[in-house]
Amino acid sequence: MIALLDCNNFYVSCERLFNPKLVGKPVVVLSNNDGCIISRSDEAKNIGIKMGEPLFKIKDKLTNNKVVVCSSNYSVYGDISNRIMNILKNNFDKVEIYSIDEAFFSLDKLNNKEEECVDLANKILKWTGIPVSIGIAKTKTLAKITNRVIKKKNIYSKLDFHSSNVLEIRRKEDLEYVLKTTDVEDVWGVGKKLSIFLKDNNVKNAFNLKECNESFIRKKKGVILERTVLELRGVLCNQIEDVLPDKKSICVSRSFGRKLRYYDSLRSALIVYVQKAASKMRMSNLFCRTITIFLKTSRYESNLYKNSKTYTLIEPTIDLRLIWKVSDKLLKEIYKESFIYSKVGVILSDFCKKESIQMSLIDEKLNNDISKKNGVKIMKLIDIINNRFGYGKIKLSSDCDKNFFSKEKNSNEEISWQMKSEYRSPCYTTSWDDIPKVKVKNE
DNA sequence: TCTGGGGTCCTAGGACCC
């Protein structure tokens, strides 16, 4: 048996943790740049605020209903997530952390499955303050569906819940009822495109999908959807992956707070992202061979432009100086005047570990003036300094900084590419300056 | 006149997830 732990309205729950005034009130959390709604409290859901809705479209609705709006604060959410996952790992052997707020874990060899899960949920609530739901089923796909049922308890009142946040659907007729009342697009692995195809073929709910001929599905839509069909029948296809595999790519990109026109502005944003990506890569102890830079105007812009370019090194590198040099060159190649850009980004990929680097017989042209010998050492030093004094204390310089200080024509742009984050709460657990202060009265 | 069979590897694009 498999269990799926899912934090309830996770980002909203994190905000409420440090600001209890928000409990009971409608709250939403926004995506980066204060763009879209990505987390809603139950109260906000009841008002009819939809997932993914752009903020500017529903501003009136939010004010009229006195909805509290928060910018996202990922360092806090990540920290709280780690605490929850650690509790889980300390109590169960086989755990797969599936996302920031979800984890699968195995219940094999346990006698009181439901009881153990109730205990876990209580412990997490008590120790971290975050409410969670746990669905138990034979497969991941069914566990997902079970979790959905817990969150929609009010609709499923005819099922008997032994606990408010843990559920295993045991009776066959109950499961059939649940599958029949689960829209096909709500099934894990069925997105927009697949659900259109399925509905055209009269497959409207999870039960219909379960009854589909699996070889027909495989022929038409591939092996992944075939697995979904089997998993709905209780056939295990997706195992719990408890050793997490090495990353295959690292991407850092942001939409700008304001659209950018000038090359130098894009470059000064890109140098920040490249350093973030390279630093992430070092944390995984990896070397990359491939560097991709991409650039785009807004999707909603009439004058659309989107381009990317990739460079493959002869020998994998960890050296930030080389990665930046390549990135800079690639950006130059795809930048075009006369567009207003909304986003730039970097993707590092084709990774390998230090032990398995294939050395090159030929010198990389780009690499001529960068001493190969000290790359690893220098990178290590950067990490040591930044770990001690804070990320960004030591960083790569570029000649764009000169423009910044000389306040040339585009210096306004230079400072404006930073993300919009108007409703940001403090970094309560991840920044010394923001740690909540407690006053103690002396009696 | 007639032109095979069986592979691998790479890439781009599409679909999905949270």
Added chain:
DNA sequence: TCTGGGGTCCTAGGACCC
């Protein structure tokens, strides 16, 4: 005015091999 970020996997098609 304003529409997120970061991933994975699969498939089809092209290029190549003997």
